[in-house]
Amino acid sequence: MSMRSQERRNLLLEALSVGEIDVDEVALRLNVSASTVRRDLQHLSAIRAVRRTYGGAILARRPPETTLAERLAVNGAEKRAIARAALDLVADGDTLILDAGSTVAAFGQLLATRRLRIITNNLALLPFLTEAPGLDLVVLGGALRATSMSTIGPLAVEALRLMTADRAILSADGVVAGRGLCEASLDQVTLKSLMMRQAREVIVLADASKLGRAEQTAWAPLPRNWTLVTDSHQPAEELQRLSEAGAALRIATASET
Numbered sequence: 001m002s003m004r005s006q007e008r009r010n011l012l013l014e015a016l017s018v019g020e021i022d023v024d025e026v027a028l029r030l031n032v033s034a035s036t037v038r039r040d041l042q043h044l045s046a047i048r049a050v051r052r053t054y055g056g057a058i059l060a061r062r063p064p065e066t067t068l069a070e071r072l073a074v075n076g077a078e079k080r081a082i083a084r085a086a087l088d089l090v091a092d093g094d095t096l097i098l099d100a101g102s103t104v105a106a107f108g109q110l111l112a113t114r115r116l117r118i119i120t121n122n123l124a125l126l127p128f129l130t131e132a133p134g135l136d137l138v139v140l141g142g143a144l145r146a147t148s149m150s151t152i153g154p155l156a157v158e159a160l161r162l163m164t165a166d167r168a169i170l171s172a173d174g175v176v177a178g179r180g181l182c183e184a185s186l187d188q189v190t191l192k193s194l195m196m197r198q199a200r201e202v203i204v205l206a207d208a209s210k211l212g213r214a215e216q217t218a219w220a221p222l223p224r225n226w227t228l229v230t231d232s233h234q235p236a237e238e239l240q241r242l243s244e245a246g247a248a249l250r251i252a253t254a255s256e257t
Contacts, residue, residue, distance in 0.1 A: 008032065009040050010179050013214065016050060049214035078207040078231040078252070083107035085252035086169065086205055086229045090116070092134075094166040097195045098122050100150030100188075101171030103205040111135065119163055121156050121191065124149040138163070145188075152187040160194050168199035172220075174213035175206045175228070177241035180221040182214050189220035202226040204247075208233040211242065222246065 008030060015021050023041070027034040044050040083106040090096060098108050098120040108125040111118070115134035121142065129137055142156030170192055174182030181204070183189050196202045202223055208231050228247040230239075243249060 005040065005043075007178065008036070009044060012037070012040055012044065013049065013179075044214070047212050047214060078233070079103045079106045079205075081231055081252035082205050082207060082229050083110055085250055086203060089203055089227065089229070089250070090114075090167060092116065095119065095164070097160075097165045097168040097199055098125065099168070099170040099192060099195060100124075100145070100148040101205075103171045103207065104169055107169060107205060117165075119160070119165060121151040122149070123151065143187075152185075152191055156191055157194055160191070160198060163198060165199045167201045167203055168195040169203050169205060170195060171205050172210060173216045175204060175211050175242070176214050177212075177238075177245035177247075179214070180219045182216045183218045183220065184216045186218050189218045192220040196220070196223055203229065205229050207231050211238050 011030065012021070012026065015026060023034050023037050027037045030037070041050060041052060045052050079102060082103055086107050087110055092115040095117040096119070098104055098118055100122045104122060105124050108118075108120070108122060109128045112128060112132040113134065114132075117136040117138070118129065119138045119140065121140040123139075123144075126137075126139070129135055140151050140156040140159050142151035142159075143153040144150075145152050170181065172181035172183060172192070176182060181189065181192055183192065204222070204226060206228065211230065211234055223246070225246050225248070227250060228242055229250040229252060231252050234251075239249060
């Protein structure tokens with residue numbers, strides 16, 4: 001049976017993590033044609049995961065991180081639509097783990113009138129949630145990550161190990177079928193991975209610009225079954241890949257903005 005394209009691309013990214021690769025050498029190792037490897041590299045180049053070189057490729061230079069305020073200003077209408085669509089996936093009485101990130105922040109701001117228990121490292125949400133009468137709020141302590149206004153590190157991890165939840169609501173710098181959630185640091189993906197393990201259901205909120213994006217270097221694998229809430233601007237081909245990777249899809253419409 002031939003190796004599927006996503007699996008090949010994951011192997012290419014792993015090979016590139018230790019240096020430049022040669023197309024002919026990798027084709028021999030993967031038992032595929034050189035033209036197949038070139039097509040895979042062209043795809044990875046199109047999503048800015050790699051940079052082509054003569055005869056091969058190298059990982060693209062990791063882009064600088066943007067601040068939370070900058071991320072909130074990008075695709076704001078889509079993020080608000082995704083946040084409203086995700087409201088249908090939670091019920092009063094639920095315990096939720098809320099991740100850091102601008103789309104989760106947009107979602108969390110809509111919860112002030114709900115009756116929920118919320119566990120979060122998302123400090124940007126505190127002004128919106130601290131006085132909500134129906135919310136039982138647990139804030140994970142830890143080291144401050146100023147770019148996302150969140151907590152990370154061993155203290156946050158150890159606290160979360162003592163708790164479970166009905167649903168974990170997460171975001172990411174990138175969401176790649178068959179690979180998982182892409183972030184800038186191992187501390188981030190360590191905490192995200194634990195959030196997913198401690199919850200009965202995993203829901204990822206990501207606008208179309210995040211899907212297939214692999215610009216950062218740390219990864220949190222997704223569970224076998226999970227839910228993706230995204231906007232309607234995503235190509236059908238990308239949605240098909242994510243569905244095959246276990247995602248139940250919820251597409252936010254313009255009426256939910």
